[in-house]
Amino acid sequence: MVLRKSDLYGSLWKSCDELRGGMDASQYKDYILTLLFVKYVSDKAKTDPNTLIDVPRGGSFDDMLAAKGDKEIGDRLNKIIAKLAEANGLRNVIDQADFNDEEKLGKGKEMQDRLSKLVTIFNDLDFRGSRAEGDDLLGDAYEYLMRHFATESGKSKGQFYTPAEVSRILAKVVGINSRTRQDKTVYDPTCGSGSLLLKAASEAPRGMTIYGQEKDNATWALSKMNMILHGNEIADIAKGDTITNPQFVSGNHLRTFDFVVMNPPFSLKSWSNGLENDYGRFEYGRPPEKNGDYAFLLHALKSLKSVGKAAIILPHGVLFRGHAEATVRQRLLKQGFIKGIIGLPPNLFYGTGIPACIVILDKENAVARTGVFMIDASKGFMKDGNKNRLRSQDIHKIVDTFNKQLEVERYSRMVPLSEISDPKNDFNLNIPRYIDSSEPEDLQDLHAHLHGGIPDRDLDALGVYWDAFPSLRATLFKPNRPGYSDLTIDVSDVQQSVLDSDEFTKFAADVRSAVDDWFVTHRPILQAINEQTVPNELISRIADDLLARFKDTALLDEYDVYEQLMTYWHETMHDDVFLVMNDGWLDAAKPRKAIEDKERKLSETPDLVVGSGRGANKYKMDLIPPALVVARFFANEQAKVDELSLVADEAARAVEEYIEEHAVDDGLLADAMDDDKISKALVSARLKVAKHEGAEPEETQALQHLLGLYNYEAVTRKAAKDAQAALDAATLKKYGDLTLPEIKGLVLDDKWHATIAEGVASEVTGLTQNLVARIQQLGERYAETVDDLDAELRASEVLVSQHLAAMGVR
Incomplete structure (x- = not known):
């Protein structure tokens, strides 16, 4: 059975459950990632004669499998990993985890059973057919684990991982794209597990030359393994403290690179401990002794070639703090090195919950730079457990806005240096000074409360709806007096009136037609999916076209439409594509027996059950759900x-x-x-x-x-x-x-097309509900005037007086 992304994730996390015991995530991640590494290189060696990793006799995953059930399994696994490490110069890289540690893995039978179960789980993962070059299945799995490990490791140990969504933004806004040559260099001075570097390099069509440095030994080992798992065996990942002991130097100078991406530790107090040579990094001012944010920024700047570019994640404090940092910031602005600033949502990162920003440095044309492009992207995110996460639409919007320098109200603008240097701002870069991203206040109108009517200014604020439905306003409202209007219908009838309007009906039909046209355009490449398909290129092509088609559609936000497709891609469509790539359309559509393994407590919920009792046959239909065949x-x-x-x-x-x-x-x-x-x-x-x-x-x-x-x-x-x-x-x-045309029709039309169209239609419904809710709110708010309330009060007073009189109370 082909290994889908969802299958892989489930198996890997189950292996974590087998291991964790009394260990925290920062400990057991080393065991899981080491086994993942050994399994991958062993499988790849069986099918790829050109692999750069030598898997020696006695140093493969098959040797691990042979150790299952052995009383000395922990010692044997250590020796197997040592042989693999020795053969590839990976000592102190892949052999960090001790598989014979009784304190972590238990003693005797407990260790024997735990490691045997772990090896069994990894044995079910078959990477021989993995198309990591085109889809990066393994890399995605690695990212999945790193994200979960970082989540569970907590604040003190989660900084080894930069969220993949943020990494993609850094890679794209720093200028790495489809035109970037393979010989260009990308460098991360605080590379952690290497995920940010890999995301940056992957934006170039043929990759890039990778350099990185990491001071934590265990995290450095993770980075080395990560590079190999992603096919970047020759990446140069050095070990040591970047500020006090930079490894990429030439004499008394830092080596320079085309691109720098970095997520350094925030506000590091001990950054200068042991600093002897600053390599000329502090020519624009020395950072304060107890805060290393600008030390890392200045290191990145010094590490750039004359036209080099950098994107660095830093806390917002670098934008406005005073004293030594204010001096550095002012000098960098005057030199024109700061090209842009992107404010991110809070609680994105695993080492801290504070909001951060991306500072983009660019030496090219720095002298001619007359402004700083700012984006306030702090409100675009989704909740994901106890963290926030950027959605696909948030990433795309940030990148589009920055790279095209688009000015969007309450979101982005080019701020002139003359405004930044004005005495009232004094080179303060705090984003709210220049972009007011707050929603307009919903003001109460006293005249409307006194005399009735809905203020026209409130109706004018709904202009995007009236642009989409030109005659609807006149249908729903009539003049009351200058500046005020009344509803022509009861407030409870507003929703039906909107839905029944010809303009809304036409709008919804036009949206559906646009989705249909988009799908018809791309149906040929979708039905041609085969083993040569590159999924990331496929989804990028069709998603960008969907975004472009809705760019000028009134009312609808094109990024909301884009998100509907991308959400479905991540949840379902990607797995479908992967199945077809590996099995072909006909085999991918075949039912399979649902997995029921009582020993390993694995049980799949069947899609179809034929028969009853013990004789029942349970089936999974991974590509085509039974409901589609029935329909x-x-x-x-x-x-x-x-x-x-x-x-x-x-x-x-x-x-x-x-x-x-x-x-x-x-x-x-x-x-x-x-x-x-x-x-x-x-x-x-x-x-x-x-x-x-x-x-x-x-x-x-x-x-x-x-x-x-x-x-x-x-x-x-x-x-x-x-x-x-x-x-x-x-x-x-x-x-x-089922014939091949029938299978393709079921998947392409009844499943993919129908689901995406339904998702986009829900955006139209949501917008309509927002309009109706606002009109109802305004209608109810000003339905009763003060005179009405006063008359009601007088009537109540009379009624109370009558009741009191009837009771003999005067």
């Missing part, structure tokens, strides 16, 4: 099942209603109850007793009637069940008869 080929049979199910449900309701009416104290069914419960068996038993004892005819008739209802329910339920079983059997058989 296309068995609509009449499904309608019959639905009809029979409805009859059975009505029969069940009849039973419930009759019991509810008569199974009460002193009711006709009271004697058939046991502990306030009633059942068919109790009714049958009571009926026999009632007949024998000569009970009241009304009770006997009630019991007989209920028994008849029970029997009818059973008959209808069986008919529905039999019809469903026949439909399930026919559906399963149909999978074996």
Whole structure:
């Protein structure tokens, strides 16, 4: 069975469950990633004669498999990893984890069982057919693990990983793109696990020459492994403290690079401990002794070639703090080195919850630079557990806006240096000084409260809706007096009026038509998916075109439409593409037996069950869900099942209603109850007793009637069940008869196209609901004037006085 991304993730995280015990994530990650590394290079060596990693006899995953169940399994795994390390110059890289550590893995049988289960899980992962070059399945899995490890490691140990979404932004805004040559260099002075470097290099079509430095030994080892897993065996990853002991030097000068990307530790207090040579990094000012943010920024600047570019993640404090940092900031601005600043949402990073920013440095044309391009992207994110995460649309919007220097209200603008240097700003770069991203305040109108009517300024603020539906405003509102309008209909009828309007109907139809045209355009390349397809290129091509098609659509945000596609891609479509790439359309569409492994506690929820009891056969349909086959080929049979199910449900309701009416104290069914419960068996038993004892005819008739209802329910339920079983059997058989055109039609049209179109349609629905909610809010807010409320109060006072008088109270 082909290894899908979701399968891989599930297996890897299950292996973590087998291991964790008393260890925290920062410890057991070393074991998991080491096994992942050994498994991958062992599988690749079997199929790729040109692999740069030599897997020696006694140093492969197969040797690990042979150690399963051995009392000395921990020691044997250590020796196997040592042989692999020795053969490839990877000592102190892949052999960091001690598989014979009794404190972490348990003693005797506990260690033996735990490691044996772990090896078994990894044995199920088959990387021989992995197309890491085109899809980076393994790299994505590595990122998945790193993200989870960073999440569980907490603030103190999570800084080894930069979220992949942020890494992609840095890579794109720093200027690495499809035109970047392979001989260009990219450098990360604080590379952690290397993920940021790899994301940056992957933006170039043929990769780049990679350099990095990391001071933590275990994290440096992770980075070395990460490079190999991503096919960058020759990446130069040095070890040591970048500020006090930079490794990329030439004499008394730092080596320079085309691009620098970096996520340094925030506000490091000990940055200068042991600093002897500053390599000319502090020519624009020395950072404060207790804060190393500008030390890292100035290191990046000094490490750039004359036209080099850098993107650095830093806390917002670098934008506005005073004293020594203010001096450095002012000098850098005057030199024109700061090209842009991007404010990010809070709680994105694993080492800290504070919001951060990206500072983009660019030496090219620095002298001629007259402004700093700023983006406030702090509001674009989604919640993901206890962290925030950038969505695909957030990434794309940031990159588009920055690279095209687009000015967007409340989001981005080019801020002239003359404004930044103005005495009132004094070279302070705090983004809210220059971009007000707050939503306009919803002001109450006293005149409207006093005299009625909805303020026209509130209606004018809904201009994007009136642009999309030109006559709708006149339909919903009429003039009250200058500057104010009244609803022409009851506030409860607003939603239906909007939905019934010809303009809304046309708008929704046009949106659907645009999605249909987009899909028709790309259907040929989608139906041609094969083993040569590069999934990331495929989705990039079709997604960018969808974004472009909705760029000028009134009301709809093109990035919201884009997100609908990208969400579906990540959740479902990517796995579908991967299945087709590896198995082909015909084989990928075949049902398979659902996995049920009691020993390993693995059980898949089946998509289709044929038969019952122990003889039931459970199937998974990974590519084509049974509902799609039924909808296309068995609509009449499904309608019959639905009809029979409805009859059975009505029969069940009849039973419930009759019991509810008569199974009460002193009711006709009271004697058939046991502990306030009633059942068919109790009714049958009571009926026999009632007949024998000569009970009241009304009770006997009630019991007989209920028994008849029970029997009818059973008959209808069986008919529905039999019809469903026949439909399930026919559906399963149909999978074996599907032709290639039918398979492609089901996947492309009934699954992909329909789901994406439905998602985009939901955006239209959401926008309409927003409009309706706002109109209803305004209508209800100003429905009653002060005079109305005063009259109501007077009427209430009169009523109270009358009641008091009636009670003799004066």
